[in-house]
Amino acid sequence: MINLRIRTRPGGEHELTVLEGQSLMEVLRQNGADEPFAVCGGCCSCATCHVYVDDVTLQKLDPPSEDEDLLLDSTLHRRANSRLSCQLRIGPPLDGAEIEIAPED
Amino acid sequence: MSYIRNIWYVAAWSHELQGQTPISRTICGEPVVLFRDSNCDPVAFEDRCPHRHAPLSLGRVENDELRCMYHGLKFGKDGRCTHVPGDSPPPPNSSVRVFPAVERWDWIWVWLGDAEQADPNLIPEAFGLDTPRWTMRSGALDYAADYQLINDNLCDLSHLDFVHETTLGAATGSRWSEVPPRIKAVDGGLFIDRWFKDRPSAPGSTVLLDSWSRYHYLLPGVFIQRVSAYPAGTAEACGFTEPTMEPLFERVDQQAATPIAPGRARYLYAGGFSVGHATPELLEQMFAVTEAAFVEDKHMIEAQQAVWDRTPSDRAKAFIPQDKAPSMFRRLIARRIAEEQQAQSAVAAE
Numbered sequence: 342m343i344n345l346r347i348r349t350r351p352g353g354e355h356e357l358t359v360l361e362g363q364s365l366m367e368v369l370r371q372n373g374a375d376e377p378f379a380v381c382g383g384c385c386s387c388a389t390c391h392v393y394v395d396d397v398t399l400q401k402l403d404p405p406s407e408d409e410d411l412l413l414d415s416t417l418h419r420r421a422n423s424r425l426s427c428q429l430r431i432g433p434p435l436d437g438a439e440i441e442i443a444p445e446d
Numbered sequence: 447m448s449y450i451r452n453i454w455y456v457a458a459w460s461h462e463l464q465g466q467t468p469i470s471r472t473i474c475g476e477p478v479v480l481f482r483d484s485n486c487d488p489v490a491f492e493d494r495c496p497h498r499h500a501p502l503s504l505g506r507v508e509n510d511e512l513r514c515m516y517h518g519l520k521f522g523k524d525g526r527c528t529h530v531p532g533d534s535p536p537p538p539n540s541s542v543r544v545f546p547a548v549e550r551w552d553w554i555w556v557w558l559g560d561a562e563q564a565d566p567n568l569i570p571e572a573f574g575l576d577t578p579r580w581t582m583r584s585g586a587l588d589y590a591a592d593y594q595l596i597n598d599n600l601c602d603l604s605h606l607d608f609v610h611e612t613t614l615g616a617a618t619g620s621r622w623s624e625v626p627p628r629i630k631a632v633d634g635g636l637f638i639d640r641w642f643k644d645r646p647s648a649p650g651s652t653v654l655l656d657s658w659s660r661y662h663y664l665l666p667g668v669f670i671q672r673v674s675a676y677p678a679g680t681a682e683a684c685g686f687t688e689p690t691m692e693p694l695f696e697r698v699d700q701q702a703a704t705p706i707a708p709g710r711a712r713y714l715y716a717g718g719f720s721v722g723h724a725t726p727e728l729l730e731q732m733f734a735v736t737e738a739a740f741v742e743d744k745h746m747i748e749a750q751q752a753v754w755d756r757t758p759s760d761r762a763k764a765f766i767p768q769d770k771a772p773s774m775f776r777r778l779i780a781r782r783i784a785e786e787q788q789a790q791s792a793v794a795a796e
Contacts, residue, residue, distance in 0.1 A: 376762075386770035388777065411631045415777040417784050446780065 343431050348441040349373045359431055365440065366390040366427035374442055383427035388412040390426040391419075391443035399424075401434035417446045447708040449474040450782045451559030453666050454569050456702035456714055459584055460552045461575075463488060468512065470503035475707045476558055478545060479503040483510045488554045489523050490547035496527065496540045551700065552576070552584070553714070559786070570634070570664045572700045575716060580698055582718035583733045587744055591751035593711035594776060596703035597667045599743055601636065601771040603627070603659075606739075609746050614739035617732070618673075619645045620657065629771050635664035635778065638771055641681040654678035655694065663771070665778060667703035672696060696720040697732075709751060715740060 345357045347369060359368050366379050369390070381387035385408050394402070399422050405413065409428050413419050423443065429435065457471050457480060468481040470493050477493035479502045491512065493503050500516040507513075511528060513520045518531040525544040527536035546557040546564035551572035557564035575582045589596065599605060604623035606615040615622065620642040630637045639660035647653040656678055661671035674693035684690070701715040717736045719729060765773070 381765040381767075381769070381773070384767055384770075386767060387765065387773050412774070414631065415774055415781060417781055446777070 343433070343436045345435065346439045347372060348439070349375065361431050363431055364427050365392070365429040365431060365435065366425075368431060369426055369440070369442065375445075377445065378442075379427060385409055385412065385425065385428060388416050388425060388446075391416055392424055392426045393420060393422050393441040393443055394424050394429075395439040396422060398435060398438040402429065416443070418444050447475070448783045448787075449558075449705060450666050450779060451786055452557070452563050453559070453782070454548070454555040454557055454564075455666060456553045456668065456704050457490070457547070457556040458554045459586065459714060460549055460554060461584075462586075463554060466507040468503045468505055468507060470501060471712075472706045473556060474558055474705050477501070478556060479505070479512070480547065480554060480556075481507045481512055483523060488547040488549050490545040490556045491521065491525060492543040492545070494542070495519065496542050502542065552716075553702070568634075570662065570668050570670060572668075572670050573698050573716070573718065574700075579721055580718035581721055581729055582698075582700075582716050583736075584714075584716035585737065585740075586715070587713045587740060588706070589711045589713055589744055589748060590709065591711060591747045592709050593667050593703040593705040594779070595747050595751055595754075596711055596713055596743075597663070597775055597779075598772040599747060600667075600669045600701065600703070601638070601663055601775050602768045604768045609742050610739045613735050613742060616649075617735050618642075618657070619649065623768070626767065627771065629774065631774075632662065635662060635668075636771055636775060637662055641686050643681050644678050647675070656681040658689070661699075663775060665782060666705070669699060669701040669703075671699040673698075693720075695723045709755070713740070713744075
């Protein structure tokens with residue numbers, strides 16, 4: 342089981358304990374992410390599952406693929422700690438992570 | 447409705463602007479008049495006489511000046527009023543706005559934004575109509591639909607199998623919806639390509655070809671495509687990248703979707719084939735198929751616009767993988783508009 346703290350757009354904060362294996366996008370969708378979110382269903386095609394990841398966790402993650410990087414670039418609110426949550430799997434690197442859903446484009 | 451301002455829009459084919467006759471075009475809601483100067487170079491003004499707002503497109507070109515044919519005021523290429531009939535001095539506010547205009551690839555391109563940023567080097571590379579390599583045909587269609595619906599259509603060619611089932615889709619002999627494209631971001635847009643392997647060279651033929659379709663789709667809506675045919679096996683041999691051998695046969699397309707106003711657009715198209723690879727009869731047949739396909743697109747897209755017009759904007763649309771490139775392109779437009787608006791706010795605040 343993995344522990345996460347997530348901040349959704351209206352400013353709500355949740356502490357979650359979740360099973361490994363699913364994508365972070367699925368967790369967020371089940372836990373208060375406002376529409377539009379993950380419009381493409383999680384196939385790295387849209388950039389609406391955009392999140393900010395705390396710096397400590399960010400270092401532990403594999404860097405984004407070219408596809409993910411390209412989609413992140415197309416957003417209006419990219420930061421150094423931006424990722425697409427559909428590309429992040431719940432596992433030990435995300436334990437203790439602080440995730441903030443990025444503003445809607 | 448917002449549009450990108452600092453970008454080159456395709457206003458017309460060169461041959462639509464002939465001799466000394468001005469023509470009117472509306473681009474992004476702006477009325478524009480085009481005429482040629484004494485060097486035959488295109489000039490673009492706001493199509494609105496500063497005097498009583500008559501259309502300058504009803505005016506007369508006199509050497510390097512445009513005379514409004516309502517009360518006869520004349521304007522130089524810099525937009526300044528050079529003459530008022532009766533010889534009174536040109537009053538304040540009598541200059542007409544000039545838009546940078548450049549002719550390249552047989553298109554006349556107009557820049558609607560800050561003239562100082564209008565760099566002709568930003569005009570994408572295309573083919574042109576009168577070249578030794580290609581036999582080209584051109585045309586234009588006015589659409590009762592938003593230019594972004596045409597962008598969506600051209601960014602997702604899987605529609606060929608359905609909209610053009612009996613025309614262009616059949617002619618290519620390929621199943622576009624069954625081969626996912628590779629999509630890459632490039633400066634100013636997207637690069638989209640597909641390899642089709644082992645396609646019959648003609649319906650029923652046993653001669654098989656590999657076909658490489660690739661295109662740039664560039665802001666604000668410019669489509670530059672090459673489709674090259676090679677012997678079967680070439681795709682594998684070159685690792686699905688660019689073959690070193692010359693193709694057997696090529697087709698090229700140069701198209702643009704230019705916004706007229708919200709819900710209205712102009713589609714300018716040209717298609718061509720490599721010189722010497724088809725008989726005149728075959729060429730005409732291929733052009734006819736292409737134009738039939740464009741009529742099919744117009745029919746579907748205008749009907750889609752009519753549905754959009756009576757659908758609340760918050761009604762969800764389901765996403766399939768084919769929507770990736772259209773979705774990315776819409777995001778590129780939105781981001782460019784947001785950047786321009788931010789830059790404008792920053793200037794206003796100073």
